Amino acid sequence: MTTQIDAGELSRLIGTKTVKVIDGSWALDGTDMRALFETDHIPGAQFFDIEAVSDHSTDLPHMAPSPEQFAAAVGRLGISADDHVVIYDRQGLFSAARVWWTFVVMGHKKVQILRGGLLGWKAAGLPIEDHVVPASAVTYTPYPLRGKIIDMKTLAESSNDYLVLDARSRARFEGTAPEPRAGLRSGHMPGSRSLPFGDLIRDGSLKPEAELKEILADVGVHDEVAVVTSCGSGVTAAIISMALAETGHTSALLYDGSWAEWGQNKLDTPVVTGAE
Structure with a gap:
């Protein structure tokens, strides 16, 4: 699908x-x-x-x-x-x-x-509603997958094993724009690469698969590389995850804490500024 x-x-x-x-x-x-x-x-x-x-x-x-x-x-x-x-x-x-x-x-x-x-x-001229029809509750059975989320400790200890793609703006990645959340340093994780989520989107949808493949290849994605997606707080990182899935790369992990965790002033996690 x-x-x-x-x-x-x-x-x-x-x-x-x-x-x-x-x-x-x-x-x-x-x-x-x-x-x-x-x-x-x-x-x-x-x-x-x-x-x-x-x-x-x-x-x-x-x-x-x-x-x-x-x-x-x-x-x-x-x-x-x-x-x-x-x-x-x-x-x-x-x-x-x-x-x-x-x-x-x-x-x-x-x-x-x-x-x-x-x-x-x-x-498209399709209808909308202005009232909510309550749903009838059902039983949902999850089948959680392993290997989809990575935590800060694991990433910090083995960062060289992953290609980390950062979905924030390039200005935030390079540290020339402030973070929107208080208490965070500016910059990015050492070795990570900037891939602003907007680069993957056109008209509210992912770009065509061929374009996505070219964009992802330009930042170092290939079949053998283990990818970690990151952003400000784990929301737009999922757009990169989605683009990876759309192009057949299904083994990516998402760093759920993202910059909201890594960039905290109270932590000693390494932060660099400028283009990577």
């Missing part, structure tokens, strides 16, 4: 009731995406709250939930492990990738991103 689906195909599946749709919108500036969802969404969609469905035992933002927490939350949305799930966000392609990645980590087989997101859906 490819990582993306067109609006027309999703509309057809909604008509045959063979798909479950999720709004996975999230914004760094704290915009109330749930409130926006409740007034403007794809028919039948349910809202996935990235902040709520996360590990609350840490002060790091929206870390991956436990399988039990994920199962309970997704089950309340009326989704079972066998359902075909399609995720979108309001920006085109931004936080939806993080929700897609979370489903993948939990072993969900049929999960895709809507090309163009809500903006693309509207541009």
Whole structure:
């Protein structure tokens, strides 16, 4: 199954009731995406709250939930492990990738991103709803996959074993722009390479596979390399993970703590500035 689906195909599946749709919108500036969802969404969609469905035992933002927490939350949305799930966000392609990645980590087989997101859906002239239809809860059984997440300790001890791709802007990567979160140093992990997530996107969708392969090859991706994706807090890193999956590279790990963890002033993790 490819990582993306067109609006027309999703509309057809909604008509045959063979798909479950999720709004996975999230914004760094704290915009109330749930409130926006409740007034403007794809028919039948349910809202996935990235902040709520996360590990609350840490002060790091929206870390991956436990399988039990994920199962309970997704089950309340009326989704079972066998359902075909399609995720979108309001920006085109931004936080939806993080929700897609979370489903993948939990072993969900049929999960895709809507090309163009809500903006693309509207541009196609397809209907929206301004009311939420409550879902009937079901039992969700996760089958979590190993080897999809890497922690700071493991990465710090074996960084030379990985190609680390950083989805933040080049200015943040090089340390010429400040971090949006307080208490973080500017710069990047030694040896990591800059791959701003926007370089992978056109019109709210991943670029064509051939272009993605060329972009990824230019930063050192090949079949034999172990890739780690990173960003500010693990959201846009998933866009690189998605691009890797779209081009057939399925062994990438995501550094969930990302710069929100590595870049903390209180840590002695090495940080460098300038182009790498």
